[in-house]
Amino acid sequence: MRILIDARFTRTDHHDGISRYGASLIAAVAGLADVTMLISDERQLALLPDVPHVLMGSPLSPAEVFLAREINRLAPDVVFSPMQTMGSWGRKYALVLTLHDLIYYQNRTPPSFLPLPVRVLWRLYHLGYWPQRLLLNRADVVATISDTTASLMARHRLTRRPVRVVGNAPQASAVSRPPGGEPERSLLYMGSFMPYKNVETVIAGMAGLQGYTLHLLSRVSAGRRAELEQLIPQGAAVVFHDGVSDDEYDALLARATALVTLSRAEGYGLPVIEAMAAGTPVVAADTPIFREVGGSAAILVDPDDPAAFTAAIRALGDHDRWDRAATEGRARAAAYSWERSARQLLDAAEEALRLHRER
Template identity: 30%
Template sequence: MDPRRKPGRDGFPPDAPGRALLALRTVKPPRVAIDVSAGLHEGAGNARYVRELIHALLALPEPPVLLPYATAGPIDIETPSWLLGLGRKELRWRDRAWRALSLSSQITGIPLRKLLPEADLVHATNSIVPRLGGSPSVITVQDITFVSHPEAHSRLSRFHLRRMVPRACRRARLVIVPSRATAEELARRCGVDPSKMRVVPDGYDAARFTPRPGQDDAAALARYGIRAPYLLFLGTLEPRKNLLRLLDAFALLREQGLRHRLVLAGGLGWGYQPVLDRLATGEDGSVLRAGRVADRDLPALYRRAAALVYPSLFEGFGLPVLEAMACGTPVVTSNTSSLPEVAGNAALTVPPEDVPALAEAMHAVLTDEGVARRLRAEGPVRAMRFTWRETARGTAAVYQEAISLGTR
């Protein structure tokens, strides 16, 4: 290990909190083969990460040269035109087949570097990458719920990720994670060397996610049939989002006379049927499933909500918490995994398994104006720590460092 990167007591490099170190050597802008599959084919968190990261990287004063590649498959309706216009190397395989091929390459040791664009470095933005021979790589790992909360994944997903992620991380020069919590879990559960991990938090778009009302806010809510006052949950409907306990806590508040509605905004993920079954038993119209929300409408839903409630069991980062705080919306979230890193003291945090505590926190933000006023004021200030520009700067620094490691 380079003596200039002497680890701290916990084994992690002593980086500035939430930021990757700048490169130890200055190199020319690197040519980076970057996986944009999620940005083209998906619509949830990984898609947002890929789209925003690439947009911010290209806006840097000295941007890397990006050489996108992607799996085959249908293009998501919200894929921005500028991303489609970048040009990319399209692989012959769809996502599931590419995952299988990459894992086979990792296990057998057969390199598949020639399938990807020629570059100084490969960035696997979704942790999926084959053996690359001697070519350097950087891997992004958003979370390790496939180990920490296996019940939140399908059997096939668990099988693949448990075998792919540790192997890909061991062979990567550096590993990007969005939070300290994810870094610690990755080291503890998957045996990844802490000295090669760099914490580069996700960000938010400061031009869009703001407390200032937008002229189309009312129209955005009308598109989903949302009427104030309401509590908002935003995220994929899947087991780790802890929605059954959220519904239990909301039922407690309704028994106390709460007149707010609960809006569940987000697409269907895996294991969503118990949530739909619970909603089917409700008859008073107090819970609205809004479905997937267009990216352009997100700020309006945050701004008009009385509070965001996000009681997730585990997150690698927690983008809705950050975006809601940026909009000046009070937030109730979990005190586990990365969520306290994002929220700081600008949100109310509770144990996600404690339904009465969750109900009490929700009640506090709705009935105690002092609490609500404090959160509305502190949220935007806290959010300013995390922007996509900073994410891009940290990622570019990791690129340079990864390349420089091969020249020492």
Template identity: 30%
Template structure:
């Protein structure tokens, strides 16, 4: 008989790219850490799991548990517990791990929940009052169901504990990490990406979505005020939400069309080369549950400047230039500092060291420790 840890991978779809990467990396890193009396089961939605199985979980030591209900349906409230019960007779202990707050809320099995951020509550203008109410209700249900919560940063853990009045002992910080593909790139790869997107020899880079908390207008305003004839161009990459046109409007208003380039979405395979091609990476976000792009850029050897708010100082350590995100002069000062070659070299070395502290093996080991503690004490702390 084995202890079985069930990782719910139903949200590992293109609709949830961040959660998909989280689940993928846990699935890849955890099996070598399992003891002989332990096994990992991956809960899959057969309608959407084909590619995920093919790419990430086709391994003999991983059990594939199929359940046809989506996280967005009521059916999961009885189908998932039924699927979990099917494992119980042949196993010693069972722990269920949901990487998303839409989950089965009536479980006889000890449960773990991964928490990312409170953006729908901290930035209420993103969503309708009905959606905020639904988020608050379903999050409370998830927190009531889970004996243990995994938070992707200490900052996010503090937000969660304060907002929902949780016992901090129920929360364990298990940081994210860059994918192994994010590393210093060969010159040939840098040139390939540069030519593909028509990039200049040197540029400042922002990568991320354009939602208001990302604070792109502040970066563009600071860049406009700071820019000189010798200044580097600014490249903005990442998925574009048409509901928030302010950044592009500001570029037009400031007459920056020749200096600011919007690349939009791009394949994951091009991201390491994009980071490595940049002279420096700028991340002005007002709030992040973790801020993974900061680590991705560092892992590629790119100097970083980022906001001094939420989780970003925790993630960046002393390896980034920090600035107040609502101060254009502070952002402009960071841009000026990054024009200095010795400063960039120092930040590059620090960034590589900082990024090396975050690995999926370490995160998987911390996650596994939470599972094992729940086996010993199913009621939690």
């Protein structure tokens, strides 16, 4: 089976969630099948595995509508896209499209890196569910990254196609904790600063955590940083890193008391499982997706209650409680792997090929 995987949403400087998801899947599937990846910028190759590739147009171009004509010439059996917007008019191959989450139906602010015309269309697209149905029903099989999102898709009747989970997974951890040592009183947040991420409640919870430092690791705009700085309680220690490298992130994880996130909406929440794989406890919002991903290993709190967040962190000040959370987290993370995800993708691809041939 010849599989073409769309890697055109790979970033050129650093991975975001979808970029890392696609690159990791390509690396895992390439060891099991005949894989070619589709790119739109040769700079993307720096963040992609050494796999045969074909250069195509940008997925944000109006010419995307006619992309299937170009792909037909490559004669793949199956095409897998980590997004749902891939052009498919006139395709002669089986197609698996991916929907990661439904976050933007309730939180319609689009990603800032998108061009202005695309951001306008993004908002219009998420005013109702019918455009999503049109896109997803063009596929033979629809993939998503969690059972939580699959359940939401079924609730809103987003597609008539089979929905299959092709899960996310942590990278191999490079974190090495000193044996028997106490963690630093540091808390890590890795994620964007969009309103639904609810960083405000984490900052508010720092009022009761003297002696702890909250590290906000991701890149942040000057305007958003100024908004958040106004919320820092007097005497609280909050550090804006405005982006960290993988090595810097690993070094911080190796010393931290916990990774924290009180996000109200996620498709998966990759930093949660990455922290667990590193043996770093997680304090997260008590929401369906974090219950699914973190299981009983994550310490879940009301995302609207700063005092509950504060109490959870204080509880980790007990060495036995911290050690138990770290051990349970490692065990939970072991259930997720890119090899497992690759097998899920291949199962979805085989099903898509069968359904395509039957039509």
